[in-house]
Amino acid sequence: MTRPEREAQLLAVAEQTFAERGFKTVSMDEIAERAEISKPVLYDHFGSKDGLLAAVVVRIRTEMREAVDGALVGVDEPDQAMWVGLVAYFRFIADHLNAWSVLITENALTGPVAAEVEVIRRQQADLIAALAGVQLPPEDAGKAHMFAEAVIGACERLVLLQRATSPELTPEALASNLLDFFWVGFQRLRKGERWAPPAAAPSVEPSPPAAPAPA
Amino acid sequence: MTRPEREAQLLAVAEQTFAERGFKTVSMDEIAERAEISKPVLYDHFGSKDGLLAAVVVRIRTEMREAVDGALVGVDEPDQAMWVGLVAYFRFIADHLNAWSVLITENALTGPVAAEVEVIRRQQADLIAALAGVQLPPEDAGKAHMFAEAVIGACERLVLLQRATSPELTPEALASNLLDFFWVGFQRLRKGERWAPPAAAPSVEPSPPAAPAPA
DNA sequence: GGAGTAACTTACGTCGAGTAACTTAACCCG
DNA sequence: CGGGTTAAGTTACTCGACGTAAGTTACTCC
Numbered sequence: 001m002t003r004p005e006r007e008a009q010l011l012a013v014a015e016q017t018f019a020e021r022g023f024k025t026v027s028m029d030e031i032a033e034r035a036e037i038s039k040p041v042l043y044d045h046f047g048s049k050d051g052l053l054a055a056v057v058v059r060i061r062t063e064m065r066e067a068v069d070g071a072l073v074g075v076d077e078p079d080q081a082m083w084v085g086l087v088a089y090f091r092f093i094a095d096h097l098n099a100w101s102v103l104i105t106e107n108a109l110t111g112p113v114a115a116e117v118e119v120i121r122r123q124q125a126d127l128i129a130a131l132a133g134v135q136l137p138p139e140d141a142g143k144a145h146m147f148a149e150a151v152i153g154a155c156e157r158l159v160l161l162q163r164a165t166s167p168e169l170t171p172e173a174l175a176s177n178l179l180d181f182f183w184v185g186f187q188r189l190r191k192g193e194r195w196a197p198p199a200a201a202p203s204v205e206p207s208p209p210a211a212p213a214p215a
Numbered sequence: 216m217t218r219p220e221r222e223a224q225l226l227a228v229a230e231q232t233f234a235e236r237g238f239k240t241v242s243m244d245e246i247a248e249r250a251e252i253s254k255p256v257l258y259d260h261f262g263s264k265d266g267l268l269a270a271v272v273v274r275i276r277t278e279m280r281e282a283v284d285g286a287l288v289g290v291d292e293p294d295q296a297m298w299v300g301l302v303a304y305f306r307f308i309a310d311h312l313n314a315w316s317v318l319i320t321e322n323a324l325t326g327p328v329a330a331e332v333e334v335i336r337r338q339q340a341d342l343i344a345a346l347a348g349v350q351l352p353p354e355d356a357g358k359a360h361m362f363a364e365a366v367i368g369a370c371e372r373l374v375l376l377q378r379a380t381s382p383e384l385t386p387e388a389l390a391s392n393l394l395d396f397f398w399v400g401f402q403r404l405r406k407g408e409r410w411a412p413p414a415a416a417p418s419v420e421p422s423p424p425a426a427p428a429p430a
Numbered sequence: 431g432g433a434g435t436a437a438c439t440t441a442c443g444t445c446g447a448g449t450a451a452c453t454t455a456a457c458c459c460g
Numbered sequence: 461c462g463g464g465t466t467a468a469g470t471t472a473c474t475c476g477a478c479g480t481a482a483g484t485t486a487c488t489c490c
Contacts, residue, residue, distance in 0.1 A: 001437080022325050027477055038439050043479065109320040109375075110237050121372075137407045143392060149376045150369035150396050157368030158361060160324075177358060181365050185400015192352045216468080242446055253470050258448065 007045055010035055015056045019098035023053055023106040050113050053106065057116040060099040065123060067092040078131045082183070083175060085127065086155070090171030093159055104156065121152055128152070151182060222260055225250055230271045234313035238268060238321040265328050268321065272331040275314040280338060282307040293346045297398070298390060300342065301370070305386035308374055319371065336367055343367070366397060 013035045017026050028049055032039045046052040071088035075081045093100045108114050125148040133144035162169045179195040228250045232241050243264055247254045261267040286303035290296045308315045323329050340363040348359035373393060377384045394410040
């Protein structure tokens, strides 16, 4: 088998296995066994167990980036971009629960792997900060990055809450709640105001890839 | 040495060591060496390496809880409670950077240790949800918990951002920014509005424990 | 047709979590 | 006073998992 083929196969096996059983409890021998190769092949490709996890993270990061960027093509108005981007983000997670599990359940904050995960957040933070920064009054410009970080932290906790207690919540519902909190603000939410898509936000439904409910 | 004494000493050594060098890279032998005892003593007290980490987490959790609860004594008005609680939270973290590092840099989301950390979040979430819930219109009551989770995620990211790039930000500044985002809301922030302490929020300064700047 | 290279394997070194068996010493009670 | 029980602690070990060295097959390219 050729090198890139092996690499892709190993990444797929590793992602799946890590998601199922957790990074710590999975051994390199087990991954090698599942992939039907021997252990040194793994080390030849990825250098170490952490290196393997880092490679998995990078792959997921790339896909996620592409999903969000793709959804934002042609969207110029910041409010709408925020909505479209958030929905794409939550939808990606819903469609890639395995991958997402790897990212967050193995979320050590130190070491090279953590650095790769932080790159994801920085990409997202820069995007959000850009959307927010252009709208803030000049004296609040410095707040854009803090705002972005706050949004990202909120997103991640909301995903965990949804997975733990409310799997029926759609990506759109998550995004709309988040915008209720951040965009509208609690003081107005208190009076019953809600966030609503600006103008006519295009439905971000690319016709879900046909998964008919089994009888 | 008596058992509770040993236990306290070992917890202190473990917290310090984990904070300095990271959970994974520290070995039980190293902790034993630093505490000037032999390894089986550790296992007699805590059962396993994860058990030791869990014990450290529980200790921090208790202290944190006491700090926030203490700050909230006698505060009844929800807006003010939110402010006081957030400031106490950020201040606790600023005053216990070692402990906090242990909590978040070793933040695996699976296993018993993770469960202990989640207990912290649930305590905080219940508190915030209670503060928010009583103020929301009945049809939004269900949003209180989502709101609380979002706030917690935002808090944690803000702390990381502060540590990484802006160590000069005070707990009060962090809390006030957060309330700008969540309480006032972006749409009004855009117009230059800011959050301000309700009524006259009592200064939450218990006269900082005299650390005069060295010459 | 032989040399070099790329994919791959067996067999091993090593380090760290966790444990079994033993030692010391204090305390209790007749 | 003296033996037994209990609590604190130590030495010396097993075992599993990461990582590696050396060797094997097979394909390609002069």
